[in-house]
Amino acid sequence: xTNNYAEKMKTMGLNFFTLAMVLVLWTLIAYWQKSPFFATPxxxxxxxxxxxxxxxxxxxxxxxHMLHSLVRVSAGFAAACLVGxxxxxxxxxxPKIYDRTRILVEPIRFISPIAxxxxxxxxxxxxxxxxxxxxxASFFPIFVSTLWSVRQVNAVYVNVARVAGASRLxxxxxxxxxxxxxxxxxxxxxxxxxxxxxxxxxxxIGGQMVGIGRLILKSAMxxxxxxxxxGMISIGFVGYATNELIxxxxxxxxxWRAAVSIE
Amino acid sequence: xxxxxxxxxxxxxxxxxxxxxxxxxxxxWTIVSWISExxxxxxxxxxxxxxxxxxxxxxxxxxxxxxxxxxxTLRIFAGFVAACILGIPLGILMGLYPRVYDSTKSVIEPIRFIPPVAxxxxxxxxxxxxxxxxxxxxxGAFFPIFIGTLLSVRSVNPTHIxxxxxxxxxxxxxxxxxxxxxxxxxxxxxxxxxxxIxxxxxxxxxxIGGENEGLGVMILKYAELIRIxxxxxxxxxxxxxxxxxxxxxxxxxxxxxxxxxxxxxx
Amino acid sequence: xxxxxxxxxxxxxxDNLSVLEDIKFKVHENEFLxxxxxxxxxxxxxxxxxxxxxxxSSGHVTIAGxxxxxxxxxxxxVFQEPxxxxxxxxxxxxxxGLEIKGNNPQTAETKARIKEVIKLVxxxxxxxxxxxxxxxxxxxxxxxxxxxxxxxxxxxxxxPFGHLDAQTRxxxxxxxxxxxxxxxxxxxxxxNNIEEAVYLATRIIxxxxxxxxxxxxxxxxxxxxxxxxxxxxxxxxxxITEQCEVVG
Ligand SMILES: Nc1ncnc2c1ncn2[C@@H]1O[C@H](COP(=O)(O)OP(=O)(O)OP(=O)(O)O)[C@@H](O)[C@H]1O
Ligand SMILES: [Mg+2]
Numbered sequence: 001x002t003n004n005y006a007e008k009m010k011t012m013g014l015n016f017f018t019l020a021m022v023l024v025l026w027t028l029i030a031y032w033q034k035s036p037f038f039a040t041p042x043x044x045x046x047x048x049x050x051x052x053x054x055x056x057x058x059x060x061x062x063x064x065h066m067l068h069s070l071v072r073v074s075a076g077f078a079a080a081c082l083v084g085x086x087x088x089x090x091x092x093x094x095p096k097i098y099d100r101t102r103i104l105v106e107p108i109r110f111i112s113p114i115a116x117x118x119x120x121x122x123x124x125x126x127x128x129x130x131x132x133x134x135x136x137a138s139f140f141p142i143f144v145s146t147l148w149s150v151r152q153v154n155a156v157y158v159n160v161a162r163v164a165g166a167s168r169l170x171x172x173x174x175x176x177x178x179x180x181x182x183x184x185x186x187x188x189x190x191x192x193x194x195x196x197x198x199x200x201x202x203x204x205i206g207g208q209m210v211g212i213g214r215l216i217l218k219s220a221m222x223x224x225x226x227x228x229x230x231g232m233i234s235i236g237f238v239g240y241a242t243n244e245l246i247x248x249x250x251x252x253x254x255x256w257r258a259a260v261s262i263e
Numbered sequence: 264x265x266x267x268x269x270x271x272x273x274x275x276x277x278x279x280x281x282x283x284x285x286x287x288x289x290x291x292w293t294i295v296s297w298i299s300e301x302x303x304x305x306x307x308x309x310x311x312x313x314x315x316x317x318x319x320x321x322x323x324x325x326x327x328x329x330x331x332x333x334x335x336t337l338r339i340f341a342g343f344v345a346a347c348i349l350g351i352p353l354g355i356l357m358g359l360y361p362r363v364y365d366s367t368k369s370v371i372e373p374i375r376f377i378p379p380v381a382x383x384x385x386x387x388x389x390x391x392x393x394x395x396x397x398x399x400x401x402x403g404a405f406f407p408i409f410i411g412t413l414l415s416v417r418s419v420n421p422t423h424i425x426x427x428x429x430x431x432x433x434x435x436x437x438x439x440x441x442x443x444x445x446x447x448x449x450x451x452x453x454x455x456x457x458x459x460i461x462x463x464x465x466x467x468x469x470x471i472g473g474e475n476e477g478l479g480v481m482i483l484k485y486a487e488l489i490r491i492x493x494x495x496x497x498x499x500x501x502x503x504x505x506x507x508x509x510x511x512x513x514x515x516x517x518x519x520x521x522x523x524x525x526x527x528x529x
Numbered sequence: 530x531x532x533x534x535x536x537x538x539x540x541x542x543x544d545n546l547s548v549l550e551d552i553k554f555k556v557h558e559n560e561f562l563x564x565x566x567x568x569x570x571x572x573x574x575x576x577x578x579x580x581x582x583x584x585x586s587s588g589h590v591t592i593a594g595x596x597x598x599x600x601x602x603x604x605x606x607v608f609q610e611p612x613x614x615x616x617x618x619x620x621x622x623x624x625x626g627l628e629i630k631g632n633n634p635q636t637a638e639t640k641a642r643i644k645e646v647i648k649l650v651x652x653x654x655x656x657x658x659x660x661x662x663x664x665x666x667x668x669x670x671x672x673x674x675x676x677x678x679x680x681x682x683x684x685x686x687x688x689p690f691g692h693l694d695a696q697t698r699x700x701x702x703x704x705x706x707x708x709x710x711x712x713x714x715x716x717x718x719x720x721n722n723i724e725e726a727v728y729l730a731t732r733i734i735x736x737x738x739x740x741x742x743x744x745x746x747x748x749x750x751x752x753x754x755x756x757x758x759x760x761x762x763x764x765x766x767x768x769i770t771e772q773c774e775v776v777g
């Protein structure tokens with residue numbers, strides 16, 4: 001197994017190498033271009049320091065932007081879970097209701113959540129706009145994956161419990177819930193990814209001056225490309241961290257599963 | 264499931280109930296909007312009228328709905344095709360040579376986690392016109408296609424590869440006969456997901472990008488004028504196109520992948 | 530005794546795990562050699578080496594004096610795992626080997642050969658089916674037909690019926706014997722089932738537990754078709770069973 005270790009070290013080394021190459025190339029191009037539109041990695045570090053200590057043109061610091069985005073996403077996401085999971089469970093248990101009213105729900109699924117932003121701008125104000133957009137964005141993956149996984153619960157398990165005289169509530173609690181949990185969490189992870197994309201769009205288009213999306217846009221307006229990249233990296237980082245959090249929870253909950261696929 | 268027992272009449276039943284649900288919904292909507300007379304809740308007929316007006320007279324700037332649709336789909340198409348052209352071969356290549364992907368992860372992975380929408384301001388500054396949109400779509404659609412292909416190549420059943428190998432097949436033959444057919448369904452799924460994200464991106468890019476043609480900017484224009492009925496028309500059109508494209512994908516998947524055990528679609 | 534076709538003298542290691550040690554034997558032309566050994570002892574590893582799918586860590590596996598290589602030699606392999614290609618019809622799957630060996634699958638000659646092997650394994654009428662539409666036993670027959678189609682000089686079968694139920698397995702053994710008697714081939718057949726080994730073999734090689742060494746060799750000269758309950762059969766079977774159970 002020493003072989004394995006050497007292999008790992010080699011891969012890590014190569015990764016560092018590629019990263020370094022990209023950074024060097026980037027710096028060179030930036031120097032060669034001498035354009036205000038092209039920030040060097042060094043500029044970005046300075047920009048990051050500025051964002052942490054001083055803040056952007058309006059004095060909002062990086063953590064404040066991040067916090068606002070995070071709160072908006074969390075609130076919308078939580079609302080989507082609150083409606084989507086019980087809703088999916090219910091309609092999954094009574095498939096007839098869903099089958100007979102699909103025509104009302106299904107078309108909405110295909111409207112891009114970002115297309116709801118103008119509607120949210122007209123109908124809502126402030127914080128609620130963002131929550132609504134995130135809610136719309138994350139609702140469907142959660143709802144649909146819950147609904148379908150309930151419908152696919154192995155009938156054998158349910159019958160075993162039923163033969164043993166289990167009550168309906170017991171079957172839901174002990175059999176249906178555990179077996180749908182993996183795909184519910186899968187749906188949640190997809191939702192979260194979409195939410196991070198939508199919050200950026202919503203912040204760019206909606207009115208408030210704080211939020212990572214807004215930071216990126218307003219920095220671009222005054223060609224502070226270093227701050228644009230700082231914003232992009234921050235949003236990538238937050239998205240990554242929340243995704244890892246869900247994977248961590250997933251692993252914790254599903255130790256009984258043979259293998260947890262991470263993708 | 265529910266209508267397995269009496270397939271013929273059951274199917275008709277489900278269809279009938281759906282029609283009924285839709286009618287009730289429209290009726291309720293009409294009544295409520297009629298009673299409330301609210302600016303924010305136009306009647307279905309107002310929406311229909313807006314749709315016809317948008318088709319014939321165009322929007323406030325005289326750009327017709329057809330033009331908006333055309334512009335958006337053209338942009339999507341360009342970016343999407345570019346994403347396929349780059350993502351599929353690259354995914355196959357990096358899947359076949361896992362070393363390459365494993366040693367460039369430090370560059371690829373961070374980019375993957377930056378939402379494509381976050382690139383829009385940067386792209387606005389650096390690119391102009393059509394290329395802005397194509398780039399954003401490309402970025403949004405690329406990763407699902409690329410990663411889907413890559414993971415799929417890595418998970419080709421090794422026995423399936425050993426079969427031609429045991430007869431002494433050349434590498435290219437194995438790629439052509441085994442690797443590509445086996446990854447095709449996953450490539451397709453990647454394309455379907457990529458197309459969905461592409462639509463999200465084009466909406467955002469058009470709203471932020473500052474041109475005045477495209478479905479995204481059209482609904483934003485009407486948001487500023489508080490004309491809900493026109494926003495609704497735009498959203499319905501967006502949903503209909505999204506639905507239609509998804510159906511095409513499913514149709515092709517069913518056709519091409521007859522050999523699959525079962526196709527799970529959600 | 531017929532001409533020696535394959536000469537094996539090698540050892541195999543995976544990283545630090547020694548799987549095969551000092552494996553040394555020969556395979557003669559037209560013999561039905563059965564290799565038995567307990568599960569996990571390295572039978573598949575040995576089969577892959579015989580088929581040229583991997584290279585030994587030391588020593589050699591040669592066919593007619595040359596290192597075995599499927600690109601040069603006409604060898605065929607029947608895999609332990611289900612190996613039907615899901616996106617190919619039975620016909621296309623069976624024609625794969627022929628195609629790789631350079632036969633145009635469209636010519637009348639190739640088609641005739643494919644028809645012939647399909648008939649040989651009793652799959653007529655299923656040519657246009659996909660693997661998902663046929664049973665497990667039929668899939669194994671596809672794998673055998675595919676391997677047979679190229680008229681290999683050396684046919685390797687790695688527990689081809691390991692996944693089947695006892696009934697089907699028995700029928701397939703009869704069938705494989707029928708095919709072998711019709712189209713004589715040099716066969717190396719791998720199994721962990723001793724009864725199957727005695728039923729099929731002209732010669733049996735017994736492997737020990739991991740790391741595998743050759744523990745014993747038996748020539749089986751019973752008349753065919755063999756009687757599973759005959760006294761000689763039972764005696765040989767008991768003898769080999771005993772050898773397998775002695776701590777290796
Ligand atoms: N590619 C590999 N890398 C590392 N170890 C391997 C590899 N292939 C096989 N082994 C090891 O070699 C040993 C023998 O495996 P092999 O598959 O040859 O057994 P087998 O006799 O065919 O077993 P079975 O009867 O269950 O098919 C096992 O301990 C296995 O873990
Ligand atoms: Mg084996």
